[in-house]
Amino acid sequence: MKKILILGGTTEARQLAGILAARAAVTLSLAGRTESPVAQGVPVRSGGFGGAKGLATYLGEAGIDLLIDATHPYAARISANAAQAARMVRVPIFALRRPGWEPVEGDRWTDVDTVGDSVQALGPAPRRVFLALGRQEVAAFEAAPQHHYLIRSVDPVEPQLAVPDASYLLARGPFREPDERALLREQRIDVVVSKNSGGAATYGKIAAARALDIEVIMVRRPDLPDVPSAETVEALAAIVNQFGVDHLVEPAAERGV
Numbered sequence: 001m002k003k004i005l006i007l008g009g010t011t012e013a014r015q016l017a018g019i020l021a022a023r024a025a026v027t028l029s030l031a032g033r034t035e036s037p038v039a040q041g042v043p044v045r046s047g048g049f050g051g052a053k054g055l056a057t058y059l060g061e062a063g064i065d066l067l068i069d070a071t072h073p074y075a076a077r078i079s080a081n082a083a084q085a086a087r088m089v090r091v092p093i094f095a096l097r098r099p100g101w102e103p104v105e106g107d108r109w110t111d112v113d114t115v116g117d118s119v120q121a122l123g124p125a126p127r128r129v130f131l132a133l134g135r136q137e138v139a140a141f142e143a144a145p146q147h148h149y150l151i152r153s154v155d156p157v158e159p160q161l162a163v164p165d166a167s168y169l170l171a172r173g174p175f176r177e178p179d180e181r182a183l184l185r186e187q188r189i190d191v192v193v194s195k196n197s198g199g200a201a202t203y204g205k206i207a208a209a210r211a212l213d214i215e216v217i218m219v220r221r222p223d224l225p226d227v228p229s230a231e232t233v234e235a236l237a238a239i240v241n242q243f244g245v246d247h248l249v250e251p252a253a254e255r256g257v
């Protein structure tokens, strides 16, 4: 059986692993930052590899035939490492690149390049801010202690923010628009800071902000390496099929799906 390493941490990575595991030995790699990740259904390894070189060594030692980068669109470092490592050891690589959200009529987006820029974009006057960002990034908002922050994360933010007025919400998506609307209203939020994650699971807050005429400060996506890619799990599974490392995966029709 051919061996596939999927760099994951996303719902799509888990779904892709499930599809490909029928025909190949799939290992899913997680960064290891979430304390209790959801069950992945295939063998999992966890934690960094030690840069591109470490990943290249792993690919060689584990005898990986195909590398798939299905990480979060903001996980730019691991994506760059993956492209570099694949080149180093000549292992083919494909990426799953979920398309970003596009603004539609009624959206009030302010686009910024980095989380640091989003802190500035809040402005000097106190506001009620919903931070739907990774817990590693919220520390940047200590630079603007005049605002009230509502911070939602999968794992607790520790240490808590050194600001006088912050509240915390532990939750894991998907989040539905009506619930997001209720949350924004109850908490009297007047600005949302978000990454342009794409996909349906976290779009609820964007749609809710539009419905309530609330500004969204949207952190633009980082540049990612140029490797063969697809936008959906199904499309990437089809590419892996066509690529067929010694008929790595049979066509979907033959699997009866």
Ligand SMILES: NC(=O)c1ccc[n+]([C@@H]2O[C@H](COP(=O)([O-])OP(=O)(O)OC[C@H]3O[C@@H](n4cnc5c(N)ncnc54)[C@H](OP(=O)(O)O)[C@@H]3O)[C@@H](O)[C@H]2O)c1
Pocket: 007, 008, 009, 010, 029, 030, 031, 046, 047, 048, 049, 050, 051, 052, 054, 055, 070, 071, 072, 073, 074, 075, 076, 077, 078, 079, 081, 133, 134, 135, 137
């Ligand atoms: N990773 C995700 O799937 C994910 C999910 C949700 C949100 N995000 C967001 O993406 C941004 C950056 O996240 P990040 O720190 O995970 O990515 P990153 O900055 O690209 O990665 C930093 C380091 O973490 C390790 N790493 C990351 N993903 C890995 C994986 N799948 N398997 C093994 N090691 C991995 C690598 O360490 P070594 O160099 O030692 O190999 C990598 O160099 C944050 O904004 C975060 O909130 C990421």
